[in-house]
Structures are given as structure tokens and as C-alpha cells.
Amino acid sequence: MTSGAGVRVPWGGSWVRGFAAVLAVVCAALALPPAAVAAEEDEVAGIIVFGVPGLAWTDIDASVTPHLWAMAGSGASASMSVRTIGSWTCPEAGWLSLGAGERAGGAAPRDAQCAAQSQLPAPVEDGSGWSVGGWDAIVEANESFNYGARLGSFADAVAEMALQQQAAAVEAETAGEPVVEPDPGACVAGIGDGAALAAADTEGRISFWAPELAALGDAMAACDVVIVDPGVVIGDTADEAPDTGTDYDQLGEDDIGVGTDEPSGEIDTGEIEPEADAVRARAAAAADAAVGEVEAALPEDWRLLVAGVADASAPSALHPVLYSGAGVEVGELTSATTGRDGYVQLVDLTATALASVGAEVPATVAGAAVTVLPDENRTSGDAVAQGIDETAASQSVIDVSFIFYSVLSGLGVIGVVAAVWLLCGDDRYRGLARTVCLAVASIPVAGVAAGIPHWWRADNPVLAFWALIAAGVAVLTVAASVPWMRRGARATLLVAGVCAALIAVDQVSGATWPLHTPMGYTAQAGARFTGLGNYAFSVFAAAVILLVAFLPWRGRARVWGPIAIGVCAVVIVGAPTLGRDMGGTLTLVAAGILCCLKLWGRKLSLGALALAGGIALGVFAIGGFLDYLRPQEDQTHLGRFVGSVLDGTAMNILIRKADAALGTIGRPLTWISLAALIGAIIIWRKRGPIRSDRVAAAAIGLSTVAVLGAVVNDSGIAVTGFTTALGFGLLAVAVGPRTERAQPATPDSVATAPTSGN
Known part of the structure; x- marks a missing residue:
């Protein structure tokens, strides 16, 4: 032709x-x-995931939050997107997403100040253990969101590891081979109301739960994975926060789901951006004190993962992730889900905790285990300054x-x-x-x-x-x-x-x-x-x-x-x-x-x-x-x-x-x-x-x-x-x-x- x-x-x-x-x-x-990114392969005796809704890079200060400041320089860190359902993530949705390893939403209504989704009910004890109240309603709400979140995947994956260990022990005994005893701590414990949502299995039940940090020793003795909610949400005083009667979903900010591309520009961030005040500083100091208690009780063969697991109010922002403990070098964090140094996602925390204790990451978990990019010269000031800059860049866009x-x-x-x-x-x-x-x-x-x-x-x-x-x-x-x-x-x-x-x-x-x-x-x-x-x-x-x-x-x-x-x-x-x-x-x-x-x-x-x-x-x-x-x-x-x-x-x-x-x-x-x-x-x-x-x-x-x-x-x-x-x-x-x-x-x-x- x-x-x-x-x-x-x-x-x-x-x-x-x-x-x-x-x-x-x-x-x-x-x-x-x-590009090759080595997955986190080193297994440790256990890991504590410490969540602080609202924690921002600007809250980490050498005098106000000395323990967090020290972690930023002694371990690895990254900025984290907590995006789940909608353009900002309230505490209830953040904790549920951590437990699902996938974007999940809360059952309570979501307003601009996260008032309803910050009031988390305590688990219910029925004589045989603890369970999350209203679990069926939470599951039903997430089915309507159509993100495929399987609530409780975190706890189920750890329980599945225990079953696999038991099956391997039986098989070894039958074959006359040396038997490796199953790990008795193959479970997820929760401390605090928010942690209960993340530690619950698919039926809403929790292997171990306690309301106060005083039970941390018992929790670590019972389970290899402990999720801690110190009961602190780092926000601002009511007169500096946005109105609590408006659900900004009605303004069209729900533009981005998984893989969606429309930035949420409709929110007038200039009107609802809070400024730091004494209330915020006191909340950050309280969270830091709780981190200090956890560090004091942390065994040498355990790890600590501290993260701002949710926003305290609209608009959303990047939140810090600090990772330290056994085998964690000083440096930056990255993950396969971001492909970019210094950035991770909320769902990566689930995969990281599972990989740390040797549990298999199920297909229902959308995240990937974080990887440490060593940098022995990285200081606390460097980490915090970088996090503040990344947050400012994102907000400016x-x-x-x-x-x-x-x-x-x-x-x-x-x-x-x-x-x-x-x-x-x-x-x-x-x-x-x-x-x-x-x-x-x-x-x-x-x-x-x-x-x-x-x-x-x-x-x-x-x-x-x-x-x-x-x-x-x-x-x-x-x-x-x-x-x-x-x-x-x-x-x-x-x-x-x-x-x-x-x-x-x-x-x-x-x-x-x-x-x-x-x-x-x-x-x-x-x-x-x-x-x-x-x-x-x-x-x-x-x-x-x-x-x-x-x-x-x-x-x-x-x-x-x-x-x-x-x-x-x-x-x-x-x-x-x-x-x-x-x-x-x-x-x-x-x-x-x-x-x-x-x-x-x-x-x-x-x-x-x-x-x-x-x-x-x-x-x-x-x-x-x-x-x-x-x-x-x-x-x-x-x-x-x-x-x-x-x-x-x-x-x-x-x-x-x-x-x-x-x-x-x-x-x-x-x-x-x-x-x-x-x-x-x-x-x-x-x-x-x-x-x-x-x-x-x-x-x-x-x-x-x-x-x-x-x-x-x-x-x-x-x-x-x-x-x-x-x-x-x-x-x-x-x-x-x-x-x-x-x-x-x-x-x-x-x-x-x-x-x-x-």
C-alpha cells in the first residue's frame, strides 16, 4: 500500500x-x-505500633517532645500519607485501616473537626474476652465504601501464622523430625480504645486488650504484636478549629480513591488550617511521655513504630513515622507502594508489623513492608526539617x-x-x-x-x-x-x-x-x-x-x-x-x-x-x-x-x-x-x-x-x-x-x- x-x-x-x-x-x-527495594526480612521477637492521631512533624521538638526527637535521630523515619476514605482521615478510620491493611472508613459521621470519629467506645467484655461494640455496623459501612477492605486482616494474618506453625510442628513430629514449638505469642494485643479497632480480628474479637498503658508488660507477654493508643489526639482548641457541623464530603473533596487522580482542591484550606497553640503542645507532650514509657519497657529484641495514624481535623496533612529498635539503622524509610524515598502510607504499617514477626502478608493487605535506607549521618534535626518541608510542599500544592x-x-x-x-x-x-x-x-x-x-x-x-x-x-x-x-x-x-x-x-x-x-x-x-x-x-x-x-x-x-x-x-x-x-x-x-x-x-x-x-x-x-x-x-x-x-x-x-x-x-x-x-x-x-x-x-x-x-x-x-x-x-x-x-x-x-x- x-x-x-x-x-x-x-x-x-x-x-x-x-x-x-x-x-x-x-x-x-x-x-x-x-528498582530493587529490599523488603524488611529480619524477624524480631515482637513489635509495638504506637499510634498518635494528629501527630505532625511540627509537633516534634527537642524540648516539648524529647523522646520523639531522639527517635527521629536514632532510628529511621518517613512522612506518611494517611489517606483512606475521603480527603482527610479521622481517628476511627485510621485505626480501622491499620487493622485492615487497606483503606477503610469509620461508621460514625465524619465532620471537619473529626468530633464523632474521635470518640471511640471501649471494647465490650463478655466473659470469654473482648470484642468491638457495633462491629457489624462498621463492616457494613465499609462494604458500602467499595474499597474491598477486609477489617481484621492484621489480626487474622498473625493468627494464621500460629496455625501454620502448629501444622508444621505436627508434620515434623509425624515425620520424626525435630519439632519447633509454635510461638505462643502469635496474636495482636491492643491497649486503648483506638488500638482495639486495629487489633480486632474479622469477627471483631481481640486476643488481649487493656485500657491503660500500665498493662503494656502483660500485653507483650501475651502477644508478639502490641498496638497502643495512648488516648491522645493532637489537635487544636475549638476556637481555632474549623466548624464541626459541616461534612466537607458535600463540597466534593472525595476525589481521590486508590489510584484516583483528582486533587482535592475544593476545600478552602486557608479558612480551616489550624495554628499550633498551647493545647496542641500539651497533647504532644503527653503523647511523648507515653512514648518514653514504652521505650523504657521495650526489650532489646523488640521494635517500636510510632506514627501519626490519622488527622485530627480537616484538612489532611503528612504525618511522621518513626521506627527504631532491634536491627533498625539510622536513615530514611521507603516502601514499594510509594517507590519514593522518605514516603510511606498508612497501610504499610500493617505489612511492616506482620513482616517483622514473620507473618505472611495476605493479599487483602494493600501495603508493603517498609525498607530502611541507611544514613548514619542523619540527625534528629535533619529528619524533622525534611518532614516539615515535605508537608509544606504537599500543602502548598x-x-x-x-x-x-x-x-x-x-x-x-x-x-x-x-x-x-x-x-x-x-x-x-x-x-x-x-x-x-x-x-x-x-x-x-x-x-x-x-x-x-x-x-x-x-x-x-x-x-x-x-x-x-x-x-x-x-x-x-x-x-x-x-x-x-x-x-x-x-x-x-x-x-x-x-x-x-x-x-x-x-x-x-x-x-x-x-x-x-x-x-x-x-x-x-x-x-x-x-x-x-x-x-x-x-x-x-x-x-x-x-x-x-x-x-x-x-x-x-x-x-x-x-x-x-x-x-x-x-x-x-x-x-x-x-x-x-x-x-x-x-x-x-x-x-x-x-x-x-x-x-x-x-x-x-x-x-x-x-x-x-x-x-x-x-x-x-x-x-x-x-x-x-x-x-x-x-x-x-x-x-x-x-x-x-x-x-x-x-x-x-x-x-x-x-x-x-x-x-x-x-x-x-x-x-x-x-x-x-x-x-x-x-x-x-x-x-x-x-x-x-x-x-x-x-x-x-x-x-x-x-x-x-x-x-x-x-x-x-x-x-x-x-x-x-x-x-x-x-x-x-x-x-x-x-x-x-x-x-x-x-x-x-x-x-x-x-x-x-x-
């Missing part, structure tokens, strides 16, 4: 063999293991996110109008329209680049962020507007190339930039600490499509050039060591194939659509299955999703993601998406069918990213909005004003003809 540019595209056996080789390369890249999305959407609508004028209007104001298109397309690119400098450390972080955005937009717009760049698709290639290069370099170098901008996720959201988020994916995919369509390919490069770019892009998006984006992988493969087929002059029949969909699903399935074959702690979202398909829980994930995607409709980026649809209809009516293979390829590829990406990703309409923000205006700039009336168009005319009206 001959393409529209006169290049013969080999559709025969050689093309099939070449494509099979390319597919093999992609699948192999998607199956590469992530939330402070600017909603405004950023609103501004992008508002200016994006103007950009769509400018694109329509550029393509369909008269010569008047076309130069201005072109400039507006370039400026709007530069906003998300500047948003990615804004993560390079540490803008949150400025005296006025919000002002510093917007100054970076303005500077980035100005530089890109001016660079794309110089006379030499006004010919054909040069300006489009410049902006798209800068966008794709920035994101590719970021992914290869560790994916640090979007984490601290609205183009990524805040660390406290717990959705994705590394890899490629849906927003960054949207603009990256749009940029790749534009590069494939408008680069001046010649000869056989018109075939293999787009394939090479597509393979590299898919690897960046989907590889476990890089993007880790399963929805993005599916979307980009399908969009890239359709774009290339049209670029090569193929008609997009139902067969072509089936081919694109089949190949995309094939890459997704093969890469996912190979990822699933790796150890559970090394699996990415792709492998875990395959596991959920095999164990029958995938439907819960799909329903939750679909619900999250539908929930994005009506948010700021909806309006730019709607404007793009209207603008496309107007352009079609004014200019008629697309006459160039390049333009058609770009339009089809961008449309596939915008539509399919919104369907398969839980960011929903936001994917369409970001794709429009970058792609709509740049496509209009590449096409330029209509010139068909002067001379017939050729497939390559958009890449060679000068743009008039500029």
Missing part, C-alpha cells in the same frame, strides 16, 4: 514481523522489575490546585475560541488568536516545569508558583512566535517537543517534578507518589501525538519514525520503573496506532478500530500478566489489577473508578472540554472534511486520548480537559488559516506552507 505522501508502507509479512518485534519490546519493557484548574479551564475556553477564529475567521486578529493558542497550550507545560524549583519554600508560595507559571508561559510563547517559528507546524513542534521532553526526562530521573505541582498528586493524597499521573499523562500523550503527526518524516522514516516514538512513549508511560500508568498505557497504544494508520493513508474502518483496540488490550494484558508474576511487593497497579481479575475483585475497582470518573463531570475542566466539542463542530461546519493525512492523524489521535483516556482513567473529564488545553490550540496553529481556495492541498502542506495572517 502507498501512503498519502508517496511512501510505500509494507503491510505484508515484513511489516507483521516488524510489528511483532516492536510489540515484544514494549511488553518486555513493561515487564521489567521496578493543595493551596494552588483548584485555582490552577479553574484558570486553565477559563483560559482554555478562550484558547478554543481563538483556535476557531484562527481556522475559520477572517485575517483580522489572526496573529492574536495564534498567540493565545500558544499561550494556553504552554500553561500545562509550565505547570510541569514549575516543580523543578522549590517554590513552596518562598515567603509567599502561592505568588512564587504563579510567577513560575507566568514565566514559563511567556518564554514558550515568545520562543514559538519568532518569525522563523511561524512557518507551518514549527511552533506546534516546539511546544509539544518541550512538553514531551520535560515529562520524559522527569520520568527517567525519578519523577519528582509533577509531585509538587497541580500537574501531579500531593503526597498526602496517597494516590501516586511516583510514576506518571493522569494529568501529566494527558499532556504527554497529546504532545506525542502531535510530534508523530507533524514531524517532517521522509521516506521509510515515515513508517519507522512514528513507531520508534510510539514505543518509547508507551515504555515511559507504562514501564514499572517509569510511568506505571495502566490506563495511560491502554490509551496511548490505541491512540498511537490509529494516528499512525491515518498518517500512513489507511482508512479507519471498523477493522482498523478493532486492530487498534485488540493490540492495546494485548499489550495491556501481556504486560499486566508478566507484572503479576513478580512478587506481590514488586507489583505495580497493572499487576495488582490482573490479580484482582483473577481473584474476582476487579469489578469493585472498576465500579469505584467509574464512580470517580463520573464525579469529575461539572468540575472546572468540564468547561474547556465542552468548549472543545463545540469548537470542533464549528470548525467542521466551516472548513469541511480534513484534507491532509497529517492533520487527520493528529485529530484522530488527540480525540482518542481525550475520549478513551477519560473512559479508562478515574480522572474522567479532567483527561479530556488537559488534552484539550495542550492539543486543541497547537493543532490549530499547525493547520493554520485555510489556504485550499488558493491552491489544492497536499498531505504535507501543513508542514511546508507558511502560515498567513501572522
Whole structure:
């Protein structure tokens, strides 16, 4: 077959063999293991998990909390996301999530001050032991949340270890081999009301429970795992806290579930952010004193894990995790669930405690055992300063996110109008329209680049962020507007190339930039600490499509050039060591194939659509299955999703993601998406069918990213909005004003003809 540019595209056996080789390369890249992170393997006699709801890095002070301060320097530490159900986690939900090893919610109503979920009832004693009152209601509430949390997984996993030890002893005795006596302490004990929720098994029963820390010795004698709630919630005085009558769920902050991508920008954090006061300092000192008691009673072969297991009120924040005891070196903590040094999640505490005592981490536990990254030079001051900085960065992103999305959407609508004028209007104001298109397309690119400098450390972080955005937009717009760049698709290639290069370099170098901008996720959201988020994916995919369509390919490069770019892009998006984006992988493969087929002059029949969909699903399935074959702690979202398909829980994930995607409709980026649809209809009516293979390829590829990406990703309409923000205006700039009336168009005319009206 001959393409529209006169290049013969080999559709025969050689093309099939070449494509099979390319597919093999992609699948192999998607199956590469992530960067090696050694799991915590050393077993100890026991571990104490000490939870303090509301504990923040700013509470750890050498004079107010000397024991916590010393732990920060003598052990390992990290900042922890406590995200469970909703945009902030109250104590009841935090303790339940610790016991489930999965995101769980409380049965009590959740208000902004966590008043109801901080009032935890004591367990009930029935003569044969203790049990959590109202356990059935808690289980029922979590079934409605649809996160698949199996409450009590923590205690059941330890009990299962005891059963396995007993079975091994019986088998050894039968075989006449030396018998290893089962560990009599294979259970989970709880001290305090909150700890009862975490220590309960799936039936709501607790092996050992006591109300006061005085029973710590008895608890350690009874069980190898002890969970302690000192009865302290580190919050603020009522007159400095937000109102307790408003459930901010009604304001739409429940944007992020597991793997969801919509930052919770709707909460006015400026109004509800509490300031530290004497009440908070006294609570922190009381918790510190309890930590001192535990340290004094801690045997040499035990470990202590202190963590801020929940928020005390809205908004959420990162909380400290301090880990010390037998075999724990000084340094940072990390986990496979975050893939980033210095960050862990609440569910990782469950897996860590299980691994410490030799219990197997069940599939129902979403976390992974933490790993210590040794740093003998790390001091208490270093650890606390780093934690405060990470918390400030995360909070600063939330402070600017909603405004950023609103501004992008508002200016994006103007950009769509400018694109329509550029393509369909008269010569008047076309130069201005072109400039507006370039400026709007530069906003998300500047948003990615804004993560390079540490803008949150400025005296006025919000002002510093917007100054970076303005500077980035100005530089890109001016660079794309110089006379030499006004010919054909040069300006489009410049902006798209800068966008794709920035994101590719970021992914290869560790994916640090979007984490601290609205183009990524805040660390406290717990959705994705590394890899490629849906927003960054949207603009990256749009940029790749534009590069494939408008680069001046010649000869056989018109075939293999787009394939090479597509393979590299898919690897960046989907590889476990890089993007880790399963929805993005599916979307980009399908969009890239359709774009290339049209670029090569193929008609997009139902067969072509089936081919694109089949190949995309094939890459997704093969890469996912190979990822699933790796150890559970090394699996990415792709492998875990395959596991959920095999164990029958995938439907819960799909329903939750679909619900999250539908929930994005009506948010700021909806309006730019709607404007793009209207603008496309107007352009079609004014200019008629697309006459160039390049333009058609770009339009089809961008449309596939915008539509399919919104369907398969839980960011929903936001994917369409970001794709429009970058792609709509740049496509209009590449096409330029209509010139068909002067001379017939050729497939390559958009890449060679000068743009008039500029």
C-alpha cells in the first residue's frame, strides 16, 4: 500500500514481523522489575505500633517532645500519607485501616473537626474476652465504601501464622523430625480504645486488650504484636478549629480513591488550617511521655513504630513515622507502594508489623513492608526539617490546585475560541488568536516545569508558583512566535517537543517534578507518589501525538519514525520503573496506532478500530500478566489489577473508578472540554472534511486520548480537559488559516506552507 505522501508502507509479512518485534519490546519493557527495594526480612521477637492521631512533624521538638526527637535521630523515619476514605482521615478510620491493611472508613459521621470519629467506645467484655461494640455496623459501612477492605486482616494474618506453625510442628513430629514449638505469642494485643479497632480480628474479637498503658508488660507477654493508643489526639482548641457541623464530603473533596487522580482542591484550606497553640503542645507532650514509657519497657529484641495514624481535623496533612529498635539503622524509610524515598502510607504499617514477626502478608493487605535506607549521618534535626518541608510542599500544592484548574479551564475556553477564529475567521486578529493558542497550550507545560524549583519554600508560595507559571508561559510563547517559528507546524513542534521532553526526562530521573505541582498528586493524597499521573499523562500523550503527526518524516522514516516514538512513549508511560500508568498505557497504544494508520493513508474502518483496540488490550494484558508474576511487593497497579481479575475483585475497582470518573463531570475542566466539542463542530461546519493525512492523524489521535483516556482513567473529564488545553490550540496553529481556495492541498502542506495572517 502507498501512503498519502508517496511512501510505500509494507503491510505484508515484513511489516507483521516488524510489528511483532516492536510489540515484544514494549511488553518486555513493561515487564521489567521496578528498582530493587529490599523488603524488611529480619524477624524480631515482637513489635509495638504506637499510634498518635494528629501527630505532625511540627509537633516534634527537642524540648516539648524529647523522646520523639531522639527517635527521629536514632532510628529511621518517613512522612506518611494517611489517606483512606475521603480527603482527610479521622481517628476511627485510621485505626480501622491499620487493622485492615487497606483503606477503610469509620461508621460514625465524619465532620471537619473529626468530633464523632474521635470518640471511640471501649471494647465490650463478655466473659470469654473482648470484642468491638457495633462491629457489624462498621463492616457494613465499609462494604458500602467499595474499597474491598477486609477489617481484621492484621489480626487474622498473625493468627494464621500460629496455625501454620502448629501444622508444621505436627508434620515434623509425624515425620520424626525435630519439632519447633509454635510461638505462643502469635496474636495482636491492643491497649486503648483506638488500638482495639486495629487489633480486632474479622469477627471483631481481640486476643488481649487493656485500657491503660500500665498493662503494656502483660500485653507483650501475651502477644508478639502490641498496638497502643495512648488516648491522645493532637489537635487544636475549638476556637481555632474549623466548624464541626459541616461534612466537607458535600463540597466534593472525595476525589481521590486508590489510584484516583483528582486533587482535592475544593476545600478552602486557608479558612480551616489550624495554628499550633498551647493545647496542641500539651497533647504532644503527653503523647511523648507515653512514648518514653514504652521505650523504657521495650526489650532489646523488640521494635517500636510510632506514627501519626490519622488527622485530627480537616484538612489532611503528612504525618511522621518513626521506627527504631532491634536491627533498625539510622536513615530514611521507603516502601514499594510509594517507590519514593522518605514516603510511606498508612497501610504499610500493617505489612511492616506482620513482616517483622514473620507473618505472611495476605493479599487483602494493600501495603508493603517498609525498607530502611541507611544514613548514619542523619540527625534528629535533619529528619524533622525534611518532614516539615515535605508537608509544606504537599500543602502548598493543595493551596494552588483548584485555582490552577479553574484558570486553565477559563483560559482554555478562550484558547478554543481563538483556535476557531484562527481556522475559520477572517485575517483580522489572526496573529492574536495564534498567540493565545500558544499561550494556553504552554500553561500545562509550565505547570510541569514549575516543580523543578522549590517554590513552596518562598515567603509567599502561592505568588512564587504563579510567577513560575507566568514565566514559563511567556518564554514558550515568545520562543514559538519568532518569525522563523511561524512557518507551518514549527511552533506546534516546539511546544509539544518541550512538553514531551520535560515529562520524559522527569520520568527517567525519578519523577519528582509533577509531585509538587497541580500537574501531579500531593503526597498526602496517597494516590501516586511516583510514576506518571493522569494529568501529566494527558499532556504527554497529546504532545506525542502531535510530534508523530507533524514531524517532517521522509521516506521509510515515515513508517519507522512514528513507531520508534510510539514505543518509547508507551515504555515511559507504562514501564514499572517509569510511568506505571495502566490506563495511560491502554490509551496511548490505541491512540498511537490509529494516528499512525491515518498518517500512513489507511482508512479507519471498523477493522482498523478493532486492530487498534485488540493490540492495546494485548499489550495491556501481556504486560499486566508478566507484572503479576513478580512478587506481590514488586507489583505495580497493572499487576495488582490482573490479580484482582483473577481473584474476582476487579469489578469493585472498576465500579469505584467509574464512580470517580463520573464525579469529575461539572468540575472546572468540564468547561474547556465542552468548549472543545463545540469548537470542533464549528470548525467542521466551516472548513469541511480534513484534507491532509497529517492533520487527520493528529485529530484522530488527540480525540482518542481525550475520549478513551477519560473512559479508562478515574480522572474522567479532567483527561479530556488537559488534552484539550495542550492539543486543541497547537493543532490549530499547525493547520493554520485555510489556504485550499488558493491552491489544492497536499498531505504535507501543513508542514511546508507558511502560515498567513501572522
